[in-house]
Amino acid sequence: xxxxxxxxxxxxxxxxxxxxxxxxxxxxxxxxxxxxxxxxxxxxxxxxxxxxxxxxxxxxxxxxxxxxxxxxxxxxxxxxxxxxxxxxxxxxxxxxxxxxxxxxxxxxxxxxxxxxxxxxxxxxxxxxxxxxxxxxxxxxxxxxxxxxxxxxxxxxxxxxxxxxxxxxxxxxxxxxxx
Amino acid sequence: xxxxxxxxxxxxxxxxxxxxxxxxxxxxxxxxxxxxxxxxxxxxxxxxxxxxxxxxxxxxxxxxxxxxxxxxxxxxxxxxxxxxxxxxxxxxxxxxxxxxxxxxxxxxxxxxxxxxxxxxxxxxxxxxxxxxxxxxxxxxxxxxxxxxxxxxxxxxxxxxxxxxxxxxxxxxxxxxxx
DNA sequence: TGTGACATGTAATATGTTACATGATTGA
DNA sequence: TCAATCATGTAACATATTACATGTCACA
Numbered sequence: 001x002x003x004x005x006x007x008x009x010x011x012x013x014x015x016x017x018x019x020x021x022x023x024x025x026x027x028x029x030x031x032x033x034x035x036x037x038x039x040x041x042x043x044x045x046x047x048x049x050x051x052x053x054x055x056x057x058x059x060x061x062x063x064x065x066x067x068x069x070x071x072x073x074x075x076x077x078x079x080x081x082x083x084x085x086x087x088x089x090x091x092x093x094x095x096x097x098x099x100x101x102x103x104x105x106x107x108x109x110x111x112x113x114x115x116x117x118x119x120x121x122x123x124x125x126x127x128x129x130x131x132x133x134x135x136x137x138x139x140x141x142x143x144x145x146x147x148x149x150x151x152x153x154x155x156x157x158x159x160x161x162x163x164x165x166x167x168x169x170x171x172x173x174x175x176x177x178x
Numbered sequence: 179x180x181x182x183x184x185x186x187x188x189x190x191x192x193x194x195x196x197x198x199x200x201x202x203x204x205x206x207x208x209x210x211x212x213x214x215x216x217x218x219x220x221x222x223x224x225x226x227x228x229x230x231x232x233x234x235x236x237x238x239x240x241x242x243x244x245x246x247x248x249x250x251x252x253x254x255x256x257x258x259x260x261x262x263x264x265x266x267x268x269x270x271x272x273x274x275x276x277x278x279x280x281x282x283x284x285x286x287x288x289x290x291x292x293x294x295x296x297x298x299x300x301x302x303x304x305x306x307x308x309x310x311x312x313x314x315x316x317x318x319x320x321x322x323x324x325x326x327x328x329x330x331x332x333x334x335x336x337x338x339x340x341x342x343x344x345x346x347x348x349x350x351x352x353x354x355x356x
Numbered sequence: 357t358g359t360g361a362c363a364t365g366t367a368a369t370a371t372g373t374t375a376c377a378t379g380a381t382t383g384a
Numbered sequence: 385t386c387a388a389t390c391a392t393g394t395a396a397c398a399t400a401t402t403a404c405a406t407g408t409c410a411c412a
Binding site for chain 2: 125
């Protein structure tokens with residue numbers, strides 16, 4: 001079974017069609033909510049792996065002097081992608097969510113009440129900024145783009161809305177305590 | 179600066195007081211929404227690192243024939259923990275959220291409409307089960323436990339509620355499309 | 357002509373996983 | 385007594401990061 005990054009990379013190649021490793025890296029780097037940096041050291045070996053397994057095919061594109069390799073998903077690749085997406089409906093995978101903000105709140109005891117209140121507000125600001133970003137991304141997909149792209153962006157917005165609401169609760173609770 | 183797992187482990191030792199590596203592993207393994215498995219191969223080297231840096235101290239506890247080492251956070255450890263928690267208010271960290279369910283929805287194009295509808299419903303079931311779990315955890319903290327423990331559990335519940343609401347939207351949108 | 361984006365890749369390092377290895381204690 | 389839990393740790397492997405290395409192309 002594909003790992004998370006492998007699935008995401010293969011999925012990108014499926015969605016955008018034949019593209020270079022460089023473009024895949026760029027997508028990962030520019031993705032607003034990304035746990036991956038799209039580093040060369042991860043992407044190139046990963047793509048070699050996918051190619052060896054016959055999940056992608058590479059064609060040298062002699063458009064210019066640059067050593068350009070266009071990557072395309074194969075039929076086996078589509079099968080593997082399908083299997084990976086379908087594996088999303090398990091308790092274990094659903095539980096593999098991680099949110100560094102919640103992790104931090106969990107360890108707020110380490111701070112003084114004043115520090116807690118200050119930090120909660122700062123986190124809230126950072127989160128609100130991030131929410132704005134995801135809202136803009138949603139809006140840009142509303143006009144052009146498929147229904148599924150819209151649903152993807154909607155997920156980010158709803159998640160960040162919930163995080164903002166949560167942090168407001170935290171700020172309120174900390175104020176009441178004082 | 180501490181990494182995520184280092185911060186979490188140090189935070190656990192801070193919160194529960196002197197405890198063994200085994201207990202830390204158990205907490206990580208049993209944590210409902212965990213991205214880490216608490217494997218021995220990650221925890222023991224990590225604790226060695228923290229000890230070498232003077233962030234924790236170990237005392238051999240000759241309670242019985244077992245080679246038991248009680249780990250306690252030091253003053254420097256508390257400082258490091260504080261710094262790590264406070265580093266949570268940046269755009270970069272706030273963006274480091276990851277949700278395998280949303281990732282999967284993003285690549286739904288790879289499936290047929292029927293498969294999409296089926297999977298969305300299955301994911302919803304898995305998520306609802308997971309939401310129940312986090313609600314129970316919240317309830318158990320309501321009676322006993324600090325306000326901060328309550329806030330931590332509340333974060334999980336609110337996050338999972340948002341995820342469920344989102345997936346219901348997805349299910350609805352997919353049905354309308356057909 | 358030089359800077360930034362395009363394009364590929366490797367090396368050293370960090371950090372996590374599974375599987376293995378060992379032994380003591382508790383309780384049915 | 386035997387299985388589960390407590391308790392520590394290592395070895396092999398997988399996978400990601402940063403930093404390095406090389407070269408082309410577009411455009412100001």
